[in-house]
Amino acid sequence: MTLFESVFAGNDAVYGLTEGAINQAIEKYGADKAVSFPDTAYSLPCYYAVTGTKVGTLAELKDALAVVKTLMTREKRTNDVFMSGVATALCAEFIEVLKYIDGAVPYEAPCYGHLADAVIRELGVPLVTGDIPGVAVILGKAPSAQEAADLVKSYQSQGILITLVGDVIDQLEEVGYKTGANVRVIPLGKDVTAVIHVVSVALRAALIFGNVKPGDAATLMDYTMKRVPAFVNAFAPLNDVIVACGAGAIALGFPVITNQEDVARVPKSLICQKDISKWNATSLEARDIKIKITNIDIPVAFASAFEGEIIRRKDMQVEFDGSRVDCAELVHTCEPSEVEDHKITVVGPEVDDMELGSKNSIAYVVKVAGKNMQPDFEPVIERKFHNYINCIEGVYHTGQRDMQRIRISKDAFAAGFKIKHIGEVLYTQVKNEFDAVVDKCEVIIYTDPAECTRIRHEVAIPIFEKRDDRLNTLTDESVDVYYSCILCQAFSPSHVCVVTPERLGLCGAVSWLDAKATNELDPNGPCQVITKERPIDENLGSYEDVDEAVKKFSQGALEHVTLYSIMQDPMTSCGCFECICGIEPFSNGVVIANREYAGMTPLGMTFSEMASMTGGGVQTPGFMGHGKHFISSKKFMKAEGGIERIVWMPKELKEFVAERLNNTAKELYGIDNFTDMIGDETIATDPETLVGFLTEKGHPALALDPMM
Ligand code: SF4
Ligand code: NI
Ligand code: NI
Structure with missing residues (x-):
């Protein structure tokens, strides 16, 4: 079969299913029955984005299907293929919304199904800053569960947001891979139609952030192509339905990488790569995604994907808790002669010396020097500590100043993670991100309780108070x-x-x-x-x-x-x-x-x-x-x-x-x-x-x- 035939056949098949499902639903519930996804203001987001029409009832859904039919032209031109791909995606959205009738909860853990508007708004900042450099859509069943896990891990360690559709979800469960929005691995659903939930995210991003007018399909596709760095990884065997969905993805500017050999290739858009261990590199190249590389010399991974990771009490080796014992985190501007670059000192016991499950003191002072450094930048740098420490795999951080709380997991401890590695992370990140103002940086970490008390009360708190006084005098009138x-x-x-x-x-x-x-x-x-x-x-x-x-x-x-x-x-x-x-x-x-x-x-x-x-x-x-x-x-x-x-x-x-x-x-x-x-x-x-x-x-x- 040619690519055209394949896409058209897949599109026809999904259309037939959708038509049947809608008719059945009307028979069961009546045409006036309301249909909607939860927690979105963009009722049937994909259809609304493409056509500008909102759908609220089964009758309207049926009308919408007639509109979709008009996209399904059967000329053998590229545009017909793309539009049939889009039509397939819209049909998938209709099939999915039927699952939500009467407030049903069709997806259960680990699957998410439809994602709320709030999730998209949360993705805004990290996508902008490059903290999430891309979005991977992984579809189908990998040759082995281990290959699935390796592929996901490769993206995760780059901070890429991963969505999963199909058997790959079971494969990850089989090897005990942790998934969830907090670690940026989101299983959507096991049916191929669940792929629409990530398309829905991309299209709502265009409406929410891009001010794209619903119904302006050309601008919409231009937006997703230029600004949503998504791509698809589809495992062989591909059937016509998957190929038709893939055509929809390509229409939005998302390249498809597969290991199916006999598939018709489209340069930069439909790419065959038999070696799955190369999918990461191939995908990033196809979508032109650049990864910020942070090489930090620690025994566990360091990536923004681990920022949302939570460590429960039973999984924790030790914790540090500023609300119970004396803790502090502080950036301190010093003279260049007072700072020895990249020196990391631990004053007090290391993790090995602490009792399993114990609550301890910790205070770290990051001494910085540089000719452009100003004390005004201290809190700016300090506030990033939360993000830096949280990005360590198996380490969790909340709070700030003298109220921070840190947990180190048993897994991280077993991998050889030590207190001094926190210093390594702080040093590397401060030098990476603040190189314009920080020439030299030294980290001293206190775990000795008496020293922590001294640092907190005699050094940190007076500095915090001085800063607060400065902030209180900062008004719109007082600055130039x-x-x-x-x-x-x-x-x-x-x-x-x-x-x-x-x-x-x-x-x-x-x-x-x-x-x-x-x-x-x-x-x-x-x-x-x-x-x-x-x-x-x-x-x-x-x-x-x-x-x-x-x-x-x-x-x-x-x-x-x-x-x-x-x-x-x-x-x-x-x-x-x-x-x-x-x-x-x-x-x-x-x-x-x-x-x-x-x-x-x-x-x-x-x-x-x-x-x-x-x-x-x-x-x-x-x-x-x-x-x-x-x-x-x-x-x-x-x-x-x-x-x-x-x-x-x-x-x-x-x-x-x-x-x-x-x-x-x-x-x-x-x-x-x-x-x-x-x-x-x-x-x-x-x-x-x-x-x-x-x-x-x-x-x-x-x-x-x-x-x-
Ligand atoms: Fe925040 Fe506004 Fe800057 Fe966006 S543009 S990062 S909302 S301050
Ligand atoms: Ni913003
Ligand atoms: Ni105290």
Whole structure:
């Protein structure tokens, strides 16, 4: 069979199955039955992205199938093959959504099936920074379970996100391979149609980050081709259905690598490589993916894929816990003569000397020196420790400053992992990432309890206090420049964050100090200086300088941006905001939802639905993405009255911001315990109950002017 025949035959087969399944479902449930995937605002995301039409019922699904049929032309031209591939993918989406009827839970561990919008937003930042350099789709059954595991491990150790479809999932289970989103190995499902769940991620990324208009199929495919670094690894034997799905992948710009020999080859797109141990290299080359190589001399792997790994108590050798004993982590700027480069010292017992399962003290001081080093960069470097230590296979890190917690697994210990290797990791990464400011670096790790107490109380805490004082005096008025950040343009081509001392980037990861350090490290990089010499309106936070910068960095897509208003020219969102706030008209206030909150808000929308109102680098007055720490800022919606507009937040978020928010409310308006006046999901998830509660508490928003 030729490639054409194969794709057409596969497409016809899947179409037939889909038609049968839809008719059967209509017979069983009636045509008005609702169909949807959970936790997405893009109802039938693939079909919506390609056609611009949302599907909500079985009847609409049947109409949609008729539209799909029009893509299934049978000329022997390349475009017909691609479109038949896309049609196959859409049919797969229809078959999959039928599995979710009536809130059914069709997938069980380890399989994930459909992935929520929140998962895609979480992928935004790491894909942008190259932390996730690519997405592998592995499909079918490997010649042996070991080969499957080796292939997956090769990608995992490069930080590549791996999705699995078919028998390979059982093969990994057979050899006890750990899977899960936290280690970036995601089994989707065992039927080939489950492949649509990764396609759905790619297409929603285009809608969320790229501001691609649903229905603009040409732009959509251009976006996935240029900006979603995915590829397919398909094990032989390939049947027509898999070949037809593969044509869909190729249409989106994702090359397919297979070990099937008699398959028609398409240069750079359909590649035969018989030797599976070469698939990694072949795939990266075909997709032009570059891997940042970090060679660190430690006995376990080091890769961003291990960042989310969790070590349970029963799997742990030892732990260190700053909440119980004295711990600290500190970057300390020294004179060059005080630092011996690459010297790593452990003061106190090594892991071998610690009792199995014991809780211990640890304090590490990373001494740095360099002519461009400034004490302002210390917290910026220090905050990366969490990420560095977490990337060690078998080591887990949470918290910061003197409250960090570290676990070393039994497996890592058995592989020979020692305390000194933490020093090796810190040294290598600091030198790698901060080479523009750090010329010399030395690490001293204390495990001796008395020394840890001394370091914590006499060295670290006084430094932390000094830093906090410095941060408190950093206001938008007290600095001469702001910074732009365009890191997210890899995904949101027209998005620009303007980062000021009192308004951090909406991802929550870029403060003014971070932006300043980024600019210093890479003067032509994502963070550029924005002067603030020509204010237009101080209350709105508008400046001619800011407008000019935003216009330049958005390539003309944006003309005006204010720093302090949600209504007038608000800042845009890329998609990786920690929180979203939106107007709640009945109370003259705003509701804030954070990404972790999955429930309903009084706006009648979930976080996902609110998120779909903004993003993609466009201005949407009334909705705004922002970082968690912005909530307690004196500049939060200052133009509309500030934080006294906040009427509702999820309880967890409220508790997270309470102390700072209450301080700000006291300072600005003289209100005590302001958070007690703010609703949450235990009080109300509808506007009527919320307004009742606010009235009872005398919430100040009720007396303010309406916002619209
Ligand atoms: Fe993206 Fe803005 Fe964060 Fe920069 S500050 S990484 S542009 S969200
Ligand atoms: Ni103490
Ligand atoms: Ni972003």
